[in-house]
Amino acid sequence: MTALLAAERIEAGYGDSRAVAGVSLAVEPGEVLALVGANGAGKSTLLRVLAGAHRPDAGRVLLHGDDVTQVRDFERNRLGVSLVPEGRRLFASLTVRDNLEIGAGSRRTGTWTVDTVVDALPMLGDLLERNASQLSGGQQQAVAIGRGLMSNPEVLLLDEVSLGLAPIVIDELYASLAAVRRGGLGIVLVEQDLERTVAVADRIACMLEGHAVLEGTPATLTRAQITDAYFGHEVASW
Numbered sequence: 001m002t003a004l005l006a007a008e009r010i011e012a013g014y015g016d017s018r019a020v021a022g023v024s025l026a027v028e029p030g031e032v033l034a035l036v037g038a039n040g041a042g043k044s045t046l047l048r049v050l051a052g053a054h055r056p057d058a059g060r061v062l063l064h065g066d067d068v069t070q071v072r073d074f075e076r077n078r079l080g081v082s083l084v085p086e087g088r089r090l091f092a093s094l095t096v097r098d099n100l101e102i103g104a105g106s107r108r109t110g111t112w113t114v115d116t117v118v119d120a121l122p123m124l125g126d127l128l129e130r131n132a133s134q135l136s137g138g139q140q141q142a143v144a145i146g147r148g149l150m151s152n153p154e155v156l157l158l159d160e161v162s163l164g165l166a167p168i169v170i171d172e173l174y175a176s177l178a179a180v181r182r183g184g185l186g187i188v189l190v191e192q193d194l195e196r197t198v199a200v201a202d203r204i205a206c207m208l209e210g211h212a213v214l215e216g217t218p219a220t221l222t223r224a225q226i227t228d229a230y231f232g233h234e235v236a237s238w
């Protein structure tokens with residue numbers, strides 16, 4: 001079967017330093033693939049490669065089996081890949097509505113509009129005319145996710161969307177994601193919190209120092225396997 005989005009033996013880095021070393025993965029429609037690993041493992045670099053925001057040194061990215069490795073981020077967004085980057089990156093002086101509209105960018109047709117985004121992320125309902133700079137961290141993160149949906153993607157790449165947020169806000173964001181994936185969206189999720197990862201993911205891939213070291217479903221992987229892969233054997237064997 002052809003995957004929705006696949007990475008094949010991706011090598012990527014910065015100058016001479018290798019951040020991603022031969023990683024392959026694939027996500028299917030309606031599936032949540034969680035990417036876990038310590039800081040510096042290469043998760044964000046891999047997501048940027050998938051989104052076309054970082055050019056890999058080797059390997060291929062396939063969308064519905066088509067090679068999109070050389071397709072730049074704006075064009076890849078038009079093809080259905082949307083990245084919600086680490087750190088939100090909203091336009092602080094623009095309203096929530098304008099930030100969402102910017103996400104529509106390539107204007108793919110689909111169900112996502114400002115109204116349906118607010119239905120999925122109810123915390124944004126009363127905030128549409130506020131400036132992004134006036135929002136709390138959780139509200140900003142909801143805008144960033146909503147902006148990612150506005151292009152009507154087939155696959156959404158979420159980089160640490162819950163970083164720094166209160167647990168109750170994270171609960172709300174994750175509840176929204178559950179609704180969103182029912183529409184068939186494929187999601188690749190980077191999340192530091194292993195409890196949440198295990199709860200939400202259909203499959204988990206662990207990265208360690210640029211390598212994919214473990215992959216499986218939450219049902220088949222033990223907690224010890226995941227933490228071993230996460231921290232490396234040196235630490236885990238203490």
Ligand SMILES: Nc1ncnc2c1ncn2[C@@H]1O[C@H](COP(=O)(O)OP(=O)(O)O)[C@@H](O)[C@H]1O
Binds near residue numbers: 039040041043045046
């Ligand atoms: N813009 C950059 N310039 C140079 N090195 C970077 C840059 N971004 C990340 N790195 C390095 O690449 C490696 C992987 O980083 P990253 O992909 O951000 O990992 P993660 O998201 O898992 O924390 C790290 O060693 C990091 O220091």
Ligand SMILES: [Mg+2]
Binds near residue numbers: 044086
């Ligand atoms: Mg990162």
